Amino acid sequence: MHQIAMIGTGSMGSMMTLLFAENGVKMSIYDPSESNRKKAMDKAKQDGLESKVTAYSDYESLCNSLSSPKVFFFSVPHGSVGDAIVDSLWPYLEKGDIIIDGSNEHWENTQRRQGKLVVRGVGYVGMGVSGGYQSARGGASFSPGGEDWAVEAVMPFLRTVAAKDVEGNPCVQKMGAGGAGHYVKMIHNGIEQGMMSALCEVWGIMNSGLGLRYEEIADIFEKWNTKGELRENFLVGIGVDILKQKDPENKKHVLSEIQDKVVQDVDESEGTGVWTSEEGMRLHIPIPTITSGHQMRLASAYSTKRKRVSKAMGGRLVTPQSIECEDREGMIEQLRQATYITFLASFIQGLTLLARADDENRWGLDFSKIIAIWRGGCIIRSEHISELFLKVYKNASKEILSDPLANETVAAEFKNAFPALKKIVSRSIEADAYIPTLAATLEWLKYSTTEEGLPTEFEEAELDFFGWHMFDLKGHDSGKAVTGRYHFGWRSAKGIPEPSKIVRL
Numbered sequence: 001m002h003q004i005a006m007i008g009t010g011s012m013g014s015m016m017t018l019l020f021a022e023n024g025v026k027m028s029i030y031d032p033s034e035s036n037r038k039k040a041m042d043k044a045k046q047d048g049l050e051s052k053v054t055a056y057s058d059y060e061s062l063c064n065s066l067s068s069p070k071v072f073f074f075s076v077p078h079g080s081v082g083d084a085i086v087d088s089l090w091p092y093l094e095k096g097d098i099i100i101d102g103s104n105e106h107w108e109n110t111q112r113r114q115g116k117l118v119v120r121g122v123g124y125v126g127m128g129v130s131g132g133y134q135s136a137r138g139g140a141s142f143s144p145g146g147e148d149w150a151v152e153a154v155m156p157f158l159r160t161v162a163a164k165d166v167e168g169n170p171c172v173q174k175m176g177a178g179g180a181g182h183y184v185k186m187i188h189n190g191i192e193q194g195m196m197s198a199l200c201e202v203w204g205i206m207n208s209g210l211g212l213r214y215e216e217i218a219d220i221f222e223k224w225n226t227k228g229e230l231r232e233n234f235l236v237g238i239g240v241d242i243l244k245q246k247d248p249e250n251k252k253h254v255l256s257e258i259q260d261k262v263v264q265d266v267d268e269s270e271g272t273g274v275w276t277s278e279e280g281m282r283l284h285i286p287i288p289t290i291t292s293g294h295q296m297r298l299a300s301a302y303s304t305k306r307k308r309v310s311k312a313m314g315g316r317l318v319t320p321q322s323i324e325c326e327d328r329e330g331m332i333e334q335l336r337q338a339t340y341i342t343f344l345a346s347f348i349q350g351l352t353l354l355a356r357a358d359d360e361n362r363w364g365l366d367f368s369k370i371i372a373i374w375r376g377g378c379i380i381r382s383e384h385i386s387e388l389f390l391k392v393y394k395n396a397s398k399e400i401l402s403d404p405l406a407n408e409t410v411a412a413e414f415k416n417a418f419p420a421l422k423k424i425v426s427r428s429i430e431a432d433a434y435i436p437t438l439a440a441t442l443e444w445l446k447y448s449t450t451e452e453g454l455p456t457e458f459e460e461a462e463l464d465f466f467g468w469h470m471f472d473l474k475g476h477d478s479g480k481a482v483t484g485r486y487h488f489g490w491r492s493a494k495g496i497p498e499p500s501k502i503v504r505l
């Protein structure tokens with residue numbers, strides 16, 4: 001691939017422009033904002049790549065600058081922006097042209113555009129790009145999906161610019177047809193959000209509960225990141241830098257100056273977390289670690305609302321207390337284990353959802369390949385977890401593919417760390433610490449691993465009482481998620497006789 005048109009030269013697009021140019025590609029760039037185009041050109045100059053990069057201010061000249069078949073790369077906001085760009089390119093598209101959409105696009109938008117472009121013989125590759133702008137510059141993790149011919153055509157180039165894992169393998173693999181690539185990236189981001197919330201909760205417990213200073217927490221995270229289950233975990237690693245960084249002007253920690261608001265879901269600049277939660281509900285897969293973290297983040301965005309409610313309560317309902325602890329080292333080890341299994345829960349939930357979507361869409365995803373591309377470059381990279389899943393998915397049965405929590409090695413990891421998570425959750429509740437993902441993971445583990453004896457038998461009775469929804473009988477469970485065959489006449493509707501014993505219908 002000798003020439004690419006980059007559309008959207010913001011944080012990611014400008015960095016990938018440099019990465020691609022550095023790898024010998026002649027880059028034509030377009031962005032509606034003149035100042036963004038200028039910034040991108042300035043960066044190219046700075047890196048000695050100006051001869052490889054040319055900016056265009058309209059689509060006609062952008063397209064005229066390319067030889068056939070033309071290759072476009074989108075790095076733009078999701079939704080209507082991508083549609084508008086496809087419409088603008090429409091007059092210039094020819095059979096054999098390829099669009100690589102490297103934005104975080106909704107997988108159904110990707111499939112809709114693929115359907116529209118297929119009649120023109122244009123390939124539309126929906127591709128997740130992970131790793132943030134630093135990886136976009138140095139090599140990111142890519143998950144391309146779409147028509148075989150189009151994905152195959154771009155794979156050799158992607159292999160050269162992708163991040164490399166610890167064994168030197170490029171972090172890019174063909175995912176599947178349609179919107180598979182963007183779906184995989186959406187799941188990646190869902191997992192990422194569960195993990196980020198867990199880590200911020202644990203940071204909060206250490207800081208407010210144990211009274212540890214930022215530098216002390218940085219040292220702990222550094223140790224965690226060096227060996228054991230959290231080794232070479234990207235989020236823990238950057239946590240160390242975040243905890244050490246001081247504002248050169250006032251010498252305060254930068255972190256201490258940051259407002260507690262995450263707004264990118266609420267302002268709709270990003271959508272992947274919302275879509276993951278929606279997909280979990282649509283496909284009936286419990287993903288509480290992911291959704292609970294996401295929900296705290298949603299609430300965090302509304303700072304005015306939080307103030308208003310707090311005022312209505314005559315002051316804040318809770319203030320995290322200090323945690324009295326005789327064995328501080330022991331508690332820090334429990335926190336490490338709790339972090340690890342909450343991360344692992346986020347992975348398992350995301351992968352279980354992905355398996356269900358794969359089943360629905362018949363993408364034929366290869367889960368070993370997905371784990372492989374998440375081993376380098378990306379935000380959720382975590383060496384122990386990657387190694388664990390590479391083993392799990394090697395020759396995995398159909399049952400384990402759809403239910404990785406039932407793998408014995410995975411189950412042993414959870415069983416081992418469960419007591420630590422339980423201790424941390426109960427101490428944190430006592431101390432009013434914020435622990436949505438830790439608590440949700442604990443409950444998820446409890447109810448997902450109980451063979452029989454959930455309190456939902458009471459719920460099933462209530463449903464049958466008021467709605468004639470029927471139930472299964474203990475000892476006669478078919479094991480299938482289908483309506484039970486039994487009913488009891490709990491209370492008759494006016495004048496209508498009801499069975500006075502359990503009846504099979």
Ligand SMILES: NC(=O)C1=CN([C@@H]2O[C@H](COP(=O)(O)OP(=O)(O)OC[C@H]3O[C@@H](n4cnc5c(N)ncnc54)[C@H](OP(=O)(O)O)[C@@H]3O)[C@@H](O)[C@H]2O)C=CC1
Nearest residue numbers: 008009010011012013033036075076077103104129132133
């Ligand atoms: N930041 C990150 O860590 C990652 C982001 N992504 C995804 O990559 C994409 C780009 O993200 P990021 O670089 O952070 O975002 P930015 O906002 O920095 O960049 C988006 C660029 O697209 C431009 N743009 C807006 N509307 C149009 C249009 N109609 N036609 C062409 N260009 C347009 C924007 O211009 P203007 O500024 O004038 O609006 C901006 O330059 C998003 O989909 C994001 O979800 C993926 C992985 C990581």
Ligand SMILES: O=C(CO)[C@H](O)[C@H](O)COP(=O)(O)O
Nearest residue numbers: 130131189264270272273379
């Ligand atoms: O895609 C990304 C990383 O993988 C981007 O950083 C994105 O901004 C994360 O957004 P969100 O937390 O809303 O998923």
